Amino acid sequence: MARVLIVDDSVVMRDIVRAHLAGLALDLEVASNGEDALTRMATSSQPFDLVITDYAMPNMNGLELARRVKEKGGTLAPKVILISANKELRERDLLATGYIDAFFPKPVDGSQLSARVSTILSLTIPSAPVVPSSRRVRPVIRVVIADDTEVGRTLLARVLKADPEIDVVGMARDGQGAVDLAVRENPQIILLDAMMPGLDGVAATRRIMALAPTRVVIVSDQQGSRPAAQIFAATEAGALDVIARPSWGDPMGPQAVALRDKIKMLAEIPVVRRWADGPRSVRSRRGGSLRAQNRATVVGICASTGGPAAIAAMLPGLAAASSLIPILIVQHVLAGFDEALAEWLAEVTQLPVRLATHGMPLRAGVIALAPEGKHLVAQSPLTIGVIEGPPVGNHRPSGTPLFESLARHFGDGALGVMLTGMGNDGVEGLRAIKAAGGSVLVQSPDSCVVSGMPGAAISRGYADAVLSLDELGPEIVERVRAPARSRH
Structure with missing residues (x-):
């Protein structure tokens, strides 16, 4: 399977490019800037076949990244596609540098990008005819x-x-x-x-x-x-x-x-027809036997674009476990609407969803939502923290501090749940949960409004199960009720 590295300082654009290439048989990874890309390429166990990079990035632009990639790799260097909103750039001039193999102006035409990637990587799938960017009209x-x-x-x-x-x-x-x-x-x-x-x-x-x-x-x-x-x-x-x-x-x-x-x-986000009579189901994809999993003693949930509806659809399915464990939720929400979101979720799910406050007891039966502009964490195994730390990946609240705190205080009892959202917020926190022996459940990308966050978790290998919304709730209940794992 061909390996592709997507490089952009915007999590939104990384997710958009990933969505455009979702129909191809590719191993997709992402980097947040040029330095990050070079580090990932140097430390990866397998070489990349293609780099798709934005032009305007801090510290190192995409053309400079392409130069370093080509000079370091020589004849074995990966192909490079440059993407930019800079109307001064011309594909002919870029190709003449010898560092760029193709150029696409923003907004990117998804079908043309997919076709060009297929051609460059010699993928054996039908592709649409490729129109040179010099003759391509930006779609209105x-x-x-x-x-x-x-x-x-x-x-x-x-x-x-x-x-x-x-x-x-x-x-x-x-x-x-x-x-x-x-x-x-x-x-x-x-x-x-x-x-x-x-x-x-x-x-x-x-x-x-x-x-x-x-x-x-x-x-x-x-x-x-x-x-x-x-x-x-x-x-x-x-x-x-x-x-x-x-x-x-x-x-x-x-x-x-x-x-x-x-x-x-x-x-540029693909249109998703939302379900009319409840969430649609996809076949469960579990990473291992439930009997090999630890009993979940706390649940952390992270969501972004499409999240309010996803959370509202999922929570009733785990009602049977909601009185047995604490549930902490990070949802990126418009300023001023956090308390109203908590009230709405409580009304539509008939569960005691509350806006988190600093020092709130972290106990069974608590369902706490992160307030806008502050990080939600487990301050201790018994106390909730609401802190004003710096944004993580441009997000505050962010799923990463939440998941990291659950890993720190609950170890292998931590259960992280990644739902629909743009970008990759929370993924680094899931790594901490896995390192502590905890478990990760991920919403299936084909049931997401935007699959960036779940897709990032899956591509990193953190998902123990990939499930649709109506399957996630019962799965959480099973893991909460699972027998305690023997320590001998």
Whole structure:
């Protein structure tokens, strides 16, 4: 199996490239920058066949990385594909350096990238004809805006229209208008206000996913339990993500640019049709016999994009074990919505989910959610810690400190659960759990909204079982009830 190293300082872009190549028989690994890539290549037991790298990275850009890779490897050096949003770069000039084998502008055309990788690695699968990047037109992202206020629609449209690579193809005043535009215009992104009269954001999301599945992104500036409940219910119905409503006036300002960049990244995530009557099941894939596993005495869960709906679907399945052990949850959530998420999860699961506080007892029956902007950890075997440490991989809360603390205080009784999410947050923490003799369960990538985090855990070899959401809960219950492992 060909080995490919994906190098990008953005976890989002690493996940997007991984998703584009998911249909190929490849062994995919990731690196966060040029230095990390060179270290991984130097220490890997098997050589890489291909390096796919971003151009703009701190300390060492992609072209410099390619030069070092080619000069060190000589005739045995891996092929290199460069990806960049820099419109000044030209494939002809890059190929002339002798360090680059192919170039793709951002946003990356997934089918073209997959086809070029297949050609470079001589994979024996059908591939689409490859169009040279010099003649390739950057795809325009078609966006629909749905908001019941004229101010909201105008503001979003003004921000998005400042980028020629985004085309606002329609604006709706209500949910039904959004559904009609989804069917008629076939957009790649729908920005949907959660709180609208008539057909609200939740109902509109359900109809869109049933009639014309696409990437629905909820836009909100409202906090409190009712608006938040609408938002989380929309993610349960199939919405991909939640973004804050822009409040700035300059469409070329840094916040506006960040919003447009996020829209471009989300547009590259494959559309997932969410289940209508409960989560779909996939065949269980266990890494070993349950009898060889330790009894779980604590459970840590990490999720990101698509996480609220996944957690809500999984928790009822482990209700039988929830009174026997503590359960700690890290979910990346929009600022100001953490308490509302805890309330929503408690309501829809009928389990005692609470927002964690520093010093809270860590005991059986506790289901604690990390507050926004702080790390959730086991401070001791009996106490929860909520700390303001530095972000880990741009995340706070992060799954890595949580998993590391569980490994430290619970050893082989620690059970880490990795759910849907973009990037690779928490994966390093899973390594600590495995080193301590604990266990790791991972949501199956084909049941995820975004498979980056589960895929990263699987590629590192940390998963003891890869299961769909409806299988994860019962599996956790079995491991909690497993007989204690003999110490003799």
